[in-house]
Amino acid sequence: MSGGLRGLLARLRIDPYILAILATVVIASLLPARGQAADVVAVATKIGVGLVFFLHGAKLSPQAVAAGIGHWRLHLVVLLTTFALFPLTGLAASALPPWIVPAALAPGLIYLGCLPSTIQSAVGFTAIARGNVAAAVCGASASNLLGVLITPLLVGVLLSAQGGGLSWGAFEAILLQLLAPFLAGQALRRWVGGFIQRHAKQASLVDRGSILLVVYNAFSGAVAVGIWSQVSFVDLLRLTLVCLVLLALSTAWTVWISRRMKFSTEDEITVLFGGSNKSLAAGAPMAAVLFPVSTVGFVLLPIMLYHQFQLMACAAIASHYAKRADSPLQTV
Numbered sequence: 221m222s223g224g225l226r227g228l229l230a231r232l233r234i235d236p237y238i239l240a241i242l243a244t245v246v247i248a249s250l251l252p253a254r255g256q257a258a259d260v261v262a263v264a265t266k267i268g269v270g271l272v273f274f275l276h277g278a279k280l281s282p283q284a285v286a287a288g289i290g291h292w293r294l295h296l297v298v299l300l301t302t303f304a305l306f307p308l309t310g311l312a313a314s315a316l317p318p319w320i321v322p323a324a325l326a327p328g329l330i331y332l333g334c335l336p337s338t339i340q341s342a343v344g345f346t347a348i349a350r351g352n353v354a355a356a357v358c359g360a361s362a363s364n365l366l367g368v369l370i371t372p373l374l375v376g377v378l379l380s381a382q383g384g385g386l387s388w389g390a391f392e393a394i395l396l397q398l399l400a401p402f403l404a405g406q407a408l409r410r411w412v413g414g415f416i417q418r419h420a421k422q423a424s425l426v427d428r429g430s431i432l433l434v435v436y437n438a439f440s441g442a443v444a445v446g447i448w449s450q451v452s453f454v455d456l457l458r459l460t461l462v463c464l465v466l467l468a469l470s471t472a473w474t475v476w477i478s479r480r481m482k483f484s485t486e487d488e489i490t491v492l493f494g495g496s497n498k499s500l501a502a503g504a505p506m507a508a509v510l511f512p513v514s515t516v517g518f519v520l521l522p523i524m525l526y527h528q529f530q531l532m533a534c535a536a537i538a539s540h541y542a543k544r545a546d547s548p549l550q551t552v
Contacts, residue, residue: 248439268430277405301495336367349541351489442517
């Protein structure tokens with residue numbers, strides 16, 4: 221087996237963190253938090269969510285966004301794909317017949333569509349594919365900065381269009397649990413940013429541990445209202461197919477629009493990974509604030525599935541672009 225094929229297979233494996241999330245779902249299904257334990261987990265979850273967004277604020281550099289803003293056509297395509305086209309696609313998917321998308325899972329598809337892009341995956345795959353890494357850093361950072369405000373607003377508007385919507389209490393929680401810690405991180409970045417960078421591994425453990433806590437709390441609440449009696453294995457298979465179709469549409473669109481606008485191959489790579497990726501790191505804690513605990517588990521199912529599929533697909537796509545860059549017969 222060639223080294224390149226071994227590398228591709230290694231990148232196609234299931235993300236260990238996804239396995240940890242799935243294990244957390246199983247634990248919550250078998251041993252959900254109840255009574256006083258549920259109250260303790262709920263408080264810990266709120267603290268964890270605030271900490272996650274503080275770390276996001278402290279890590280994101282406004283200077284990086286400003287430095288790369290000159291390539292405005294590329295960033296405009298990525299942002300419109302992330303916060304306009306994708307939400308409308310998610311809304312359309314949520315309107316599929318109940319035998320394809322059960323009503324309990326439909327809000328999760330809308331929520332998936334409204335999420336910002338990833339940072340680590342979008343930048344990492346762009347680097348592997350030899351794309352425009354500087355633009356990827358700028359675009360992903362801008363997406364996450366804007367997502368703190370835009371994602372909740374989009375979710376509220378689109379769910380209201382379906383007769384749902386967010387309560388005023390949810391918007392208060394956005395201000396207190398998401399925006400305030402995020403802005404505090406930005407304000408203190410000058411003093412704490414270096415410390416966080418030097419201890420990036422520990423910060424990552426806090427980030428990921430908080431998300432696992434969100435997942436446990438979400439599925440504990442979902443088990444209490446009978447999630448597994450409302451969502452069958454066949455429903456999960458259908459949801460998997462819907463997520464795969466959404467991923468295929470987003471990747472096809474980003475490549476098509478990039479070539480239509482005559483972007484270079486490097487910029488096409490950046491648009492593809494920036495526009496088709498959705499952030500589980502931002503999505504899980506944000507869902508804990510936006511939705512009642514009894515529904516968060518339902519909402520998280522689509523993003524959990526989509527996140528794993530995007531990692532696998534993007535690994536293969538990045539390998540394809542890297543081979544083109546290595547070929548002496550190709551010019552990029």
